[in-house]
Amino acid sequence: MSLLEGFAVAAQPMYLLFALGGVLVGTAVGVLPGIGPAMTVALLMPLTYSLEPTAAIIVFAGIYYGGMYGGSTTSILLNTPGESSSIVTALEGNRMAKAGRGAAALATAAVGSFIAGTIATVLLSFVAPYVAAFAVQIGPVEYVALMVVAFLTVGALLGSSVLRGLASLALGLFIATMGFDSLTAQQRYTFGSPFLADGIDVVLVAVALFAVGEALYVASRLRHGPIKVIPVTGGWTKWMRKEDWRRSWRPWLRGTVIGFPVGTIPAGGADVATFLSYASERKLAKGARKKQFGKGAIEGVAGPEAANNAAAAGVLVPLLTLGIPTTATAAMLLVAFQRYQIPVGPQLFENDSALVWALIASLYVGNLMLLVLNLPLVGIWVKILQIPRPYLYAGILVFAALGAFSVNFTPIDVIILLILGILGFFMRRFGYPVAPMVVGLILGPIFENQLRRSLAISQGDPVALVSSPIAAVIYVVLIIIFVLSFWMRKRQSALEAETTADLEDDVDDGTGTPRASAAPGGPDADGTSGTAPAVSGDPVGPADPGAAAGVPGARSAHGPDTVSGGAHSGASSTKNRKEGP
């Protein structure tokens, strides 16, 4: 019943408009590589000053879901994943696009995302209240255990290196301790400066790391050769053939089943789910379809795209019931709740049930909107990629500075923003993930309070932290999660190695036999080119000299002085001059 009330709220025209705005912005930032939903929510945090909670949360949730949809478009058409959770989609999706099946890949990604998103939202609506009912009973000791789980999984599992993740987490926890101590009101790490007495605002850090750091990073490597978009032909109603539907629906459902639980347990968010889904699809495929993997198998797009959307809904379970974010975007959603003084945790479903159910209902609505928006509007999303980076990042920096200034209305905050932004640039440059830092910063104060409370109850006896049965179970689960995730890591890197090996094989084929001879009708000796005509196996897209080698005639007559070499060398202002006969 409460869900129906949520729908009654979410279906109001005003909230529908907010949801539409959210998913539009979300898809746009999902399409753009380097700009993600976490950065966008951080930049739009000043919205919380003027909007009422329901509206703002609906906008942010729309951005979160929209980002999941948008990432697939760039993966498929450009081989440049817009989001980390779309990396797997690029493997098969880009191959499909090159073989002229881009429309089918986009369609199966969008429909799969819709189906998985909807099923996962249904699961969320059923699972979350039960988890919340259980969570209400837990005390500070168990809470501490859950926080430890969140810290370690987020720190160790987001990003590629455990040590760097934990370093980033520790940095976040350190910043979290700045300012007044909440129990004794002593100043910590403030250097006597009144500006630091309240600590550094989470939004400031998030905006600095996500927006300023990213902008500096992009500026440091501004001029990179443009990529050609693979054009999508035909009306969108004819995008998927009957066979595509038949081959897609099982991967969609499997992706959902894999994605939702992986999103729910803090095991690295949607990325892991997509890899698991891809691996299982690859394993389950038989015969000719198995051979098609690595050359544009539709199952390899349908499964992972479903999995990442299902995981996106799964992430909301620990967020809404326990107040524990497991991805950067979830962390920013938590900040939005905090901005409204809404305590996120076990009590959320009781105290603010209207808001929570409106949020969940808006997810259903948003999913439907995304399906309708995505298929016909692909052309517009691709146009977004033509925006020159200076304009884009200038806008982002303006928003970042405004957001920083609006925290306390002091210019000091803008200076702090800049300093943290430079820190963010170096973190990005040296491969430190920024998400653990933000999560640590947000959860740090809560963790500290609960820890000191439980130690106060046990009169300083640390054994009490592990002696409660529930806490003990949680720690055991933590160990299991770690063992499992390292096993999954291994599988993932094995899979990656396997895929890249496949790609290299393909490249050998491509350069060995120019396209002219591998074309249909030509000698089909290697057997692989039968399923994938044209240049199926170039990993770097249009810059691949193999693609140019296929063009006969004039080119070879001019000798080794090929145009492709200089044009894509990446150095700025290189010009390639070429004299004719």
Add this chain to the structure above:
Amino acid sequence: MSTIVVGYVPNALGDAAVEEAIHEARRRDAGLVVVNTTRADRLVDPGYADDTDVSRLEGKLAASNVKYEIRHGTSDATAAEEVLEAAESLNAELLVIGLRHRTPVGKLIMGSTAQTILLSARCNVLAVKLP
């Protein structure tokens, strides 16, 4: 020997401009310089020719038996500045560009490469329309 500079974009309009430029080059007995550059400051630049486009262009030029040169690559300057700079430095006799309609929104947001070239060129400019 005089020179004709062509601003090329990889689409039907660019091809039409090159056709026309070849025609002019034969008539005037001039050499052709085809310019196509990008500032590379965006992820996707539809005006920039990739390797396949360049090979196609080369095939076309080679078949025309006109003396030609292709200037292709990334540069800090805008496409218009590159074309103008080429015409200036080569003391070109004629500039050939493609000209198309723009939407009101497009006019509001984007500058026009064609307009810059038309107004700032020292030599004559031949504006080619889509056939």
